[in-house]
Amino acid sequence: MSELTRPIAEEARNGHRPRVVIVGGGFAGIHAARGLANLPVDVTVVDRRNHHLFQPLLYQVALAVLSPADIAQPIRSILRRQANAQVLMDEVVELDVAQRRVRLGSGAQLDYDYLVLATGATHSYFGHNDWEPYAPGLKTVEDAIEIRRRVLLAFELAERHMVEHGWHPPLNFVVIGGGATGVELAGAVSDIAQLYMRHDFRHIDPTKSRVLLIEGSPRVLGAYPPDLSAQAEATLHRLGVEVRTSTHVTVVGPGWVEAGGERIEAVVTLWAAGVQASPLGQMLGCPLDRRGCVVVDDRLNPPGVPEVFVLGDLAHLEQDGRQIPGVAQPAMQMGDHIARILAADLAGQPRPAFRYFDKGDMATIGRMAAVAKVEWPFKAHLTGMPAWLTWIVIHIFFLIGFRNRFSVFWNWVWTYFTFTRGARLITGDQHLPGWNHLEIQVDESDRGR
Ligand SMILES: Cc1cc2nc3c(=O)[nH]c(=O)nc-3n(C[C@H](O)[C@H](O)[C@H](O)COP(=O)(O)OP(=O)(O)OC[C@H]3O[C@@H](n4cnc5c(N)ncnc54)[C@H](O)[C@@H]3O)c2cc1C
The missing domain is CATH 3.50.50.60 (FAD/NAD(P)-binding domain)
Incomplete structure (x- = not known):
């Protein structure tokens, strides 16, 4: 003792x-x-904060599939029946x-x-906190709503610009960091542009958007086994995402990113790197x-x-x-x-040691693909639809509260069959960092995209 x-x-x-x-x-x-x-x-x-947040589904709020209340629940309500617990915000x-x-x-x-x-x-931001306003990261509900605002606003501003000027700056979306969050974000942005937005605009063609995923190490999902990394990269390519591995981002500015010695114009930049x-x-x-x-x-x-x-x-x-x-x-x-x-x-007994029981890892890549390293109840590497279905079941299971489970499940079914996103709201201002710069910088050859 x-x-x-x-x-x-x-x-x-x-x-x-x-x-x-x-x-x-x-x-x-x-x-x-x-x-x-x-x-x-x-x-x-x-x-x-007053709420517990299911962070693994945060990117679905950022990309307009789910609403914040689907993945967050007041801590007070989670513990309301626990007589020996009180909550202070x-x-x-x-x-x-x-x-x-x-x-x-x-x-x-x-x-x-x-x-x-x-x-x-x-x-x-590895000591570059000044990059944050140009490349928000994803950790809180507020972050997710800001990312949703920027991604959806980019299409709106392009449509408006097209009507006014007959051309618009290129719709380049850059995601920095090829871990699970970066892969999920890149796949989901591509889905929005390729599948969900394509019939909604009269003057622009959202399917001509570019999504770039930049990763400093030689492969995406570096914590996963090499075969699953390769599968994830192949799936991203299939979705139209340009994957640049072994490429270091050196500067992030308003409306542009410098990576691997190249300057890339970016209507929206997202940070998923550190x-x-x-x-x-x-x-x-x-x-x-x-x-x-x-x-x-x-x-x-x-x-x-x-x-x-x-x-x-x-x-x-x-x-x-x-x-x-x-x-x-x-x-x-x-x-x-x-x-x-x-x-x-x-009880005055010796403390038991903690031992982590690894059941596996998984990451989604767009609408119907995922990779999963299963460690329990059997060992397997899953890809494609089986991995995606496993991902869905597990994420529903771990959501707190029956209401959340039902609502998330319903939103997924709705999105899957109707190709419409449930929470496509732009809140906040109509300013995108760098938009003015892109209007000026755009090269003649990009006009009319
Ligand atoms: C976008 C994203 C996607 C992810 N996807 C996955 C995934 O697919 N699978 C997976 O297994 N993991 C995933 N993770 C990681 C997983 O969410 C974290 O490992 C997990 O949330 C860690 O739990 P935690 O309790 O340590 O911290 P958190 O869940 O981050 O909780 C920390 C809490 O502390 C509170 N807090 C912080 N500072 C203070 C303070 N000073 N005073 C009072 N309160 C404070 C915060 O408000 C928060 O509620 C993801 C994470 C993110 C951000």
Whole structure:
């Protein structure tokens, strides 16, 4: 028994209920909170947003298949039946590990016996934060709505320009980063241009749009086995996406991208290239990896602080010599494991080690294609329609709430058979960064596309 667990076990026997503060209501935080439902602890979940977001389907909001409410649910409603849990919408701005206290943006403070940090990660511009206004990344509902605005607005501005001037700047969409998010975005933008928009405009031809996917490493989906990467690239080509691998983006400007020594005019640029951990990890004063993730042991603790757990994308945990990936499954499994550890502490037992059970990975590429590396219940590499159907079933299954499942399923069926997108709304202003520049820069040869 550790120095920490002995008093906690004794206090629990004397009726003291340990206070567990969970920061972050993502996959890891929600699974941690729900797992503690039947333990004699008091749980406070703090999130700066009021909703839990199913990020794997965010690109479908960005590309107008789903509405935000289909993939997000108030944290408060997820935990409403859990008597030992309360929810605070607030931002944690400071950690005091010595005093076991967190300070919130509102000025309030919360004391804890256990702290669970699950604040995730966000996109990184590799030190070029000035690129962000020209190339938004995808992490939040707001990001998805902004990407949707830009993609849909590009077609509208082109139509308007065509009516006024008889030509329009080329509709080039550039996606930077060939990981799962970049591949999904590129495939979906291509689908919009080739399938969903083609009958909607009178003056422009959306099918003449170009979609470019730029990846710095030699293959897309670099974390997947080479055969699935190759299959993904072939599928992207079939959809009309120009894939440029081993190509580094050196500058992103308003309406253009410089990559591999070439300047590419871009009506919309999307960023899916880098990830960095939530800055909260730094406040622990514990070792971090190069992306700012907190290095934890197999009990999910940073060294020397057994009352603090770091989970999900914010954690750097190695298993069998490899880092556990920053995806949804490990985050959920780490969240579930917190209840086992706390139950052991309350019983005065040694803490069980966490072990990640890898069930596989999958990424979609447009309307009816996907690649899947299945590890459980059987081992297989799936591609095409079987992978896509597997993807659909799994994503429906993991959505929280019956209403969301039904609504997403219905939207997919509707989109699939009618070729119409459910949420094709442009909200916000009618400004595209770089549009004026494209109007001026356009080469004579591009006119009339
Ligand atoms: C576009 C996209 C697509 C993805 N696709 C897939 C996929 O297909 N399959 C897959 O397995 N994984 C996918 N992922 C990765 C997966 O979503 C993450 O691995 C997972 O969400 C990590 O869970 P988490 O709980 O660690 O963090 P998150 O889910 O990011 O949750 C972190 C929470 O912390 C809150 N927070 C952050 N800072 C603070 C603060 N200071 N105070 C209070 N609250 C705070 C945030 O509001 C958020 O609710 C995708 C991610 C993205 C962005």
